[in-house]
Amino acid sequence: MPIRSPRGRAAAYRSIWQWPLRSPARLAVTGILVIAVAAGVSIGVNALGGGSAGRGLLASPSSTGAAPSATRLPGSAAVPVTPAPTALPPVPDLEPTTLPLSRAPAAALSVAARWSAAWVRPPAGTTAQAWLDGLRPTTTDEYLGVLSGVDPGNIPATRVTGEPRAVRVAPHSVQVQVPTDALTLVVLVVDTDTEGWRVAGYDRA
The missing domain is CATH 1.20.5 (Single alpha-helices involved in coiled-coils or other helix-helix interfaces)
Incomplete structure (x- = not known):
């Protein structure tokens, strides 16, 4: 109830x-x-x-599908206004990564010749430290540490037999061929910020 x-x-x-x-x-x-x-x-x-x-977004008049505005002159039909394309600024010419061989600096060629003359096998009895000291004025500190593990008595060449010749020139480095009595060296000479041109590596041609 x-x-x-x-x-x-x-x-x-x-x-x-x-x-x-x-x-x-x-x-x-x-x-x-x-x-x-x-x-x-x-x-x-x-x-x-x-x-x-x-629903409010669908009805918004500012959506991306809005038609372009039109310009209408008195007594004429409406003409759509097309925005003018934006002009891009001119791109400056890039500096090439390689230069003509004639642009090889004389200082780089001189360093390559001096380094090669100090690199060849020294006279018997020369210590490895004395050999390194002869390379020090023309070698980067980093590469001198690599050469510290080389036994100069195992170097096959005993003397330089020709003039240095540039084979590749870049704005801050040069590859130089130096002939010896046993092989042809390809010496990489780089332009350091504080010590000028120094040898940073070598290979056999």
């Missing part, structure tokens, strides 16, 4: 809100239900708001 008296309705309401407090399990179930209802309401509100925003 329906509850008709105010006292009866109050007792019914009291029994409803006191029901979750009668045990921890009921309280946990009630909390889960409240969270689920709140999450459902939030998702529904966001969905409605997103739909409205999407």
Whole structure:
């Protein structure tokens, strides 16, 4: 039967809100239900708001598909205005990585000749340190460390037999061929910032 008296309705309401407090399990179930209802309401509100925003974007007149503006003169048809292409600045000529052999600096050729004369096998009894000291004025510090592991007694050449000749010239390096009595050296001479031209490597032609 329906509850008709105010006292009866109050007792019914009291029994409803006191029901979750009668045990921890009921309280946990009630909390889960409240969270689920709140999450459902939030998702529904966001969905409605997103739909409205999407419709607003579709109706926006500033979208990328807008037609180009047109210019209309009195008594004439509208003429579409096409934007003028942007002119690119001129590109400067790049410096070539190789130069004519005639551009080889005389100082680089001189360093290659002096280094080769100091590199050939020294007289018997010359220590490896004395051989390195002879190379030091014309060699970079980095490459001098590499040469410190060379045994000069194993070098096949004993003397330079010709003039140095540039075979490749770049703005800051030159490859120079130097003939000896056993082989032809290809010496790499580089322009350092502080010590001028120095030898930074060599190979056999």
